[in-house]
Amino acid sequence: MAAKEHLQAQISALPHKPGVYKYFDDEGIIYVGKAIDLRKRVSSYFTKQDHNKKTQQLVKNIKRIEFTIVDSESDAFLLENNLIKQHQPKYNILLKDGKTYPYICLTNERFPRLIPTRNKINDGSRYYGPYANGTALNVLLELIRALYPLRTCNFNLSPQNVAAGKFKVCLEYHLGNCKGPCENHEDEAQYNGYIQQIRNILNGDLRVPKQYFREQMTAAAQDMQYELAHQFKVKLDKIEAFQVKSTIVHATLTNIDVFAIASNEKSAFITYLKVMNGAIILTQSLEVQKKLDEEDAEILAPLVMQMRQEFESESREILTNVALELPLPGVTVSIPQIGDKRKLIELALKNVLYARKEKESMNDRSKDLNEVRIMETIKKDLRLTELPKHIECFDNSNFQGDNPVAAMVCFRNAKPSKKDYRHYHIKTVVGPNDFDSMYEVVSRRYRRLVDEGASLPQLVIVDGGKGQLSMAVKALKDLNLWGQIPVIGIAKRLEEIYVPNDPLPLYIDKKSESLRLFQRMRDEVHRFGITFHRSRRDAATLKTELTDVKGLGPITADKLLNKFKSVKKIRELTEAELIAEVGKAKAKVLQNYFAENEAPTHPMPARQLPS
Structure with missing residues (x-):
């Protein structure tokens, strides 16, 4: 009682302000939550009677409460997220720090290089990404390197170093993959023109490079430089092949984040699509384990914040399949019902439902394999001739x-x-x-x-x-x-x-x-x-007790027991109720019997019927 009284005193002292609360057991933090009104939110854990079993177990383990007041709901949201990552409480969905995703780095130097990296350095270089998987990054790098003759060496190609003849061309120059800026064979203005087109590609816009190669192909053909025209044609085909592999949506849709969630009893599945310039340039899916039977919106809201942070999204529009309230000023969150945006949500939902189905099928297959293994073991142990299904x-x-x-x-x-x-x-x-x-x-x-x-x-x-x-x-x-x-x-x-x-x-x-x-x-x-035997024994005991009453036949006893199920309930009937069931004479017989054989735990005074 002392512990409960201590908790009640803590709850009574909570302010009616936004903030973050922390629940502790004997070992440390077990849950972190946010609230617009701290006292109302925390007290609801202890006053509501319809909690699920997991929440009941959480409440049972709470020994101490701490809280932090913040200025707004937005601040509470962010603080909750940080505390969950820091402490990893057992009853929270764990918002683990994301792994380091790869970037494409366009270096800040003369004759910039294009390199993959997982480390962002504040040196003026431009970083594109991050990319959800290395395969997508490598495909993009291969496309760019096939289109443009970029250098791969890490020499300092300052005008002074190049003029001094400090460097020699390498094998990449002889293979035609680089035009040799290290020996001043490459025009810097033309190289920077390539870099501008590469920026467009990395931003998801293929229109500028397509137009460039189409114009170069036409010009070369008009000059009857057919071999050169063919080279530009091959590069144009590579861009179009890459574009075909990309998921194309409406060209007017750009800079949109799409999130969809579907869950079952144990897990929630989330898919994230990033749309730029009419194409989906990034997809990411994940599964999280439920801890307290949370609603989909409760699970998705912090994950939207986390994934936007991990993938450095600056989108001002978020599409979802569940209503969300996010502390993101200037960002609209909506559930589209028609049009191209609705098709985006349906695409995300198709992916997330597939992921859920696959996981459930995997679990079912695992169960089936487990059952077959058990039956095979029985067959082997008992030397049976067939599987004991x-x-x-x-x-x-x-x-x-x-x-x-x-x-x-x-x-x-x-x-x-x-x-x-x-x-x-x-x-x-x-x-x-x-x-x-x-x-x-x-x-x-x-x-x-x-x-x-x-x-x-x-x-x-x-x-x-x-x-x-x-x-x-x-x-x-x-x-x-x-x-x-x-x-x-x-x-x-x-x-x-x-x-x-x-x-x-x-x-x-x-x-x-x-x-x-x-x-x-x-x-x-x-x-x-045993359950069946007890029910028979109890029924026999009850029937014996009533059939022992002189003046009350077995038919009347069965009728009363079938309707009221126990002698205790029959004892509790009023005089009028007894008469209505069995008549005045039998009611008097029963009341006299109950008066002479009063129930030991619930004594009942005899009621006299008028003679």
């Missing part, structure tokens, strides 16, 4: 010989098939005789399957040792099914497996998946049978 397990239940029942559970593909579970009232056995009871239920089960033409299981398990197993074998022999259905017994004490005609038990490795499945089936059939 259908297994049934039997157990008997009675209490000092009263109300004997039996139960059967069915597993298909190593999973419970509850629609095939069965209860049995023991009909032919008097007293607590597990052996004869086992014979009866096995006989009844498989006689029925044979009569109905249903498929038989590939394995039968009986809960018990050699005695129960021998009676199950006898039942199968009497039905002429012996040899068609393998049967084993599992003894409780040492988890021994008994097989027919072998006096010694089979010991399976305690860590074996076979034994674990047998134990699971044994526990399941025991639970199923």
Whole structure:
């Protein structure tokens, strides 16, 4: 109580201001959240009654609360993001610092170079990207190097050094990949013209370089320099081939960020598309694990902020498939319903739904492989001739010989098939005789399957040792099914497996998946049978109590029990209610009985009926 009172005192002291709150357990921070109103938000964790199990567990572990007041919701958003990255609380979706993505660097020097890098240096060079994967970057670099003769050396090509003849041309010059600016063979103005076109390509605009090569091709052809015209034609074809591979959207759409999210019970899947000059120039997808059954908007909002930061987006327009409130002044966030922008959202959704489906299919395949492996292990351990896809397990239940029942559970593909579970009232056995009871239920089960033409299981398990197993074998022999259905017994004490005609038990490795499945089936059939037995015993006890009342027949007792379910509820009926149910005479009989046999926990005074 002292701990709860301490928390309540902390909550009462919280201000009605925007800020960030931190929950602690005995070891440290377990959750970080933001709020427009700190007191309202934090108190809701402790006053709401409809929290999911994960949130209930979080609240249960809170030992201390700290908070930080900020000026605005925007500041709270950013502070929350930074604290989550710093502390990695166990109940937050982890916004880990992104890996270092690659850039294309256009160096700040005479005769600039184009190089890939993961490190940005403040030296005046221009960096393009980052790129979500190295493949996209390499494809772009290969295109540019095929179009323009750029130098690759790292010499300092100052006019003084070049004039002094400090450098010699290399193999790239002789291969035609570089025009030799190191020996002053390259015109600097023409080289800078290449650089300007490269800037356009890196910004996603292919119109300028396409126009340039088309004009050069036409001019060379008019001068009857057909070999040169062909070279320009090849370069023009390379640009167009590259453009075909790019995902083209409407040419008027530029500088837009597109985010789509889809989730299931455990994870959320996000896709990010960056659109420039009518083309998608960057795509990135990720999966995050849910911690507190968060809504999609709660998950997506901080990830939008993080991904825009990682990919250095300056877009003033964000398209999403869920409503978001982001602390980004001057940036519009919308959910388009029609037109080309809607098609962008649908494209992002198609990608994210595919990613979710693939992950779920992978999990399903993993489960299927796991189940097949378990069945293969059982087949090997028991030396079965076929895979045990259908297994049934039997157990008997009675209490000092009263109300004997039996139960059967069915597993298909190593999973419970509850629609095939069965209860049995023991009909032919008097007293607590597990052996004869086992014979009866096995006989009844498989006689029925044979009569109905249903498929038989590939394995039968009986809960018990050699005695129960021998009676199950006898039942199968009497039905002429012996040899068609393998049967084993599992003894409780040492988890021994008994097989027919072998006096010694089979010991399976305690860590074996076979034994674990047998134990699971044994526990399941025991639970199923005990539940049925208790319901029968309780019903018999109730019925006996009312049928013992002199002057009250079994039909009246059944009628009352079927409607009110318990004697306790019948005791609580008013005089008028009793009369309405059974009439004045029987109501008086019941009230006199209840008065003479008052319930020990809820005594009830007798009510006298008028004579």
